[in-house]
Amino acid sequence: MTAPSPTSDEPSGPKPQRDILSLAEPVPPPAPSRFERLASRVAPASRKVVSEGRRFAGLVAARTRLIAGTSARLARAAASRTAAALGPLREPIIRSAKRAGTGARRTLSRIRLWHALIVAGSVAALLVLIVGYSIATLPLDGGLQVDPTPSALIVEADGGETFATRGVFKGTKVTAADVPTHLAQAIVAIEDRRFYSHLGVDPLGILRAAWRNWQAGGTREGGSTVTQQLARLMFLSPDQNLRRKIQEAVIALWLESQLSKEEILLRYLNTAYFGSGAYGVDAAARRYFAKPTKELSLAEAAMLAGLVRAPSQLAPTRNLGGAKERADTVLQAMVDTGAITADQAEAARAEPVNLRVPPETPPGTNYFVDTAAADVRRLLGGASGDLTLRTTLDLELQRLAEGVIERRLDAEGRQKNVSQAALVALSPDGAIRALVGGRDYEASQFNRATQARRQAGSLFKLFVYLAAIQKGYDPQSMVVDRPTQIGDWEPQNANGRFRGPVSLRNAFAQSINTVAAQLADEVGIPAVIETAKRLGVQSELPAVPSLALGSAEVTLLEMTRAYAAVATGNLALEPYTVRSIQGSTQQALFTRPGAAPRAEGLGASRAAMLDLLQAVVRDGTGKAARLPNVLAGGKTGTTQEYRDAWFVGFTPDLIVGVWVGNDDNAPMNKVVGGDLPAQIWHDFLTRAAPLLAKDKQQAPTAQVARADPEGAAPPAPEGAVLRGAPEVMDTGTLVIRGTMVRLEGIQGERGTLARQLARFLRRREVICAPSDTPGLQRCRIGNYNLSAIILAAGGGRATPDASEELQAAEDQARSARLGVWRRGR
Structure with a gap:
């Protein structure tokens, strides 16, 4: 393109050509305007926003990726459309800038500003979409999930001592009248000081928490309000992410619009977790202090308020020191907010906080607790709520049983290849006084006393001989130990020899197999099975000849029950673990009747059978179980290849069954029933005798009444006035000069309380006269x-x-x- 020809008005000669840009060069740029300075600040900030937006997009959960991707595409499309719209204007603007000089820089700054605003708008749109997605995906089934398994089970021994707890403490829902003022003040002071002024979300609290966390270099304080915490507990998961925090804030605002502050705080107290399996403040008050919520002191309320931030770490059952330090922090927060004075805080700190929590369950008793919990389900069905269970367990006998088994297995277990043992001790009325289901509950929860089914061996001969006695045999009847074949089965004796003619008593005492097989064949296997079922055996019993020698698989508990039926003459005897059950509101849900049902059915055959059982201990295979000056009977049992060894025996006070063996059914080193099982039985009964004598001395009448209900003292004659030093059956029943007196207005208790009453009444004269209620007496001391x-x-x-x-x-x-009432039951 050639330069235009000069006109007549121009001087002649060549002149340098300059375009519009060359003309702009010497012009100095003016000082930046206010608008340009603003644009220069916005652009870097916008770039930072874009950078942070990309970083955030990479951390968004899987469920937000689709929305984020869509939003990004929309943003790119918007930017592209904006660029396309600005495209036709680019060249004119540049040409104009070339002409205008300084205006070029201004126009370029405007372009950068528009780009920054477009990007910022896209990020804002993305955030709006994320918030909308969080709201759209609010869960309907979230919130704190309390284990649907049993509520708390507080287990007491027969004497009233609490020795175990199970399950989750749920307590009862408290009302506004149940919440002490200082408890509400403690929660607000430590968790949400602006609770009564904010609308569900506290921006100042969030900023304060962020500042303190920044100063501490980590998370030390939360910014969630009580309302937000309730929203999380009721509806949301505990996951820490942006979506949950947004949902938490939205629900909190909604809760504030629907409920009063008092209702929100009450729901929070009923929902929060306080550690140690306690959900809700009432459960926590009963769990830690054995009292209802309304009776909490200021010091106790401060401790509970301090737990909700970290219940698992601060639960006083595991970290009492930490719980007390946190309680001090709560008290100081209450002083800072004006809820209490400094003097009140000091008085609360000086007040001793006595935890009244049940002790950790002794490991060995867990087998018994499992059995008792199963009995509770059977007795109450689907009853819910925290329960207090009074059981039959004697803690001293239980510890003794565990110790005897442990010592014997430690001393002889390895040598004799015995790894497991089980023991059951029944009182004459069927109460389970001690139960050992295995050597180590933590290693194996399988209960070898109630769940393991093992061959009984010669222990089963009880039913064979009893059936034969009922068919006409007696202890002096002569039988022949000789080679025997029944069909294809040829039973052998343990020593491989035959004795020839022997008495029935001697055959049973020496556990001669051929005689038992002949007797079972004579009376018939169906008769043997019927006898076993009548005595309480519930396992399946195959109708085969070898049943006579114990080829059927049975449990230790049901065999001990069968021997107890013979020892007591009560065919209706049934082992039990539960005496009474109470709910959290102190109502009685179950009380076992005082006198167990009786069913006589053995007649004269019982005396003959007792003769045989005593011969086993006196002269037979059970001589290792003999006790000095105590009449005892029992039977040994050993299975093929020494896989199982048993001894079940009885004294006037206890019926005790013992089994030893291996879980994998491995043979032992020639262990028979008269060896390790009889020795364990002997050790246990020898050490139990002083404990049983002590119980008899402290409550003799109660022992007799439980063992023989028919021998209880007669009631007081109508209209009679009785006076004298009483004997105590329970705290509501006395015996004065051989006459039973039932006190008016009292539901009696046994165990420790009965013994304490007996000590109080010792050598005191009690005067009793008939009350207005027939059958009851009004008694007085002075x-x-x-x-x-x-x-x-x-x-x-x-x-x-x-x-x-x-x-x-x-x-x-x-x-x-x-x-x-000492445990707030």
């Missing part, structure tokens, strides 16, 4: 009503028809946490 004394000391519970005087005495004991 001028004082004995029933009122017992109830005021917590020795029992008042009956529904008790007088106002007696109910007032019960209220006094309950408020002072005495006796039966």
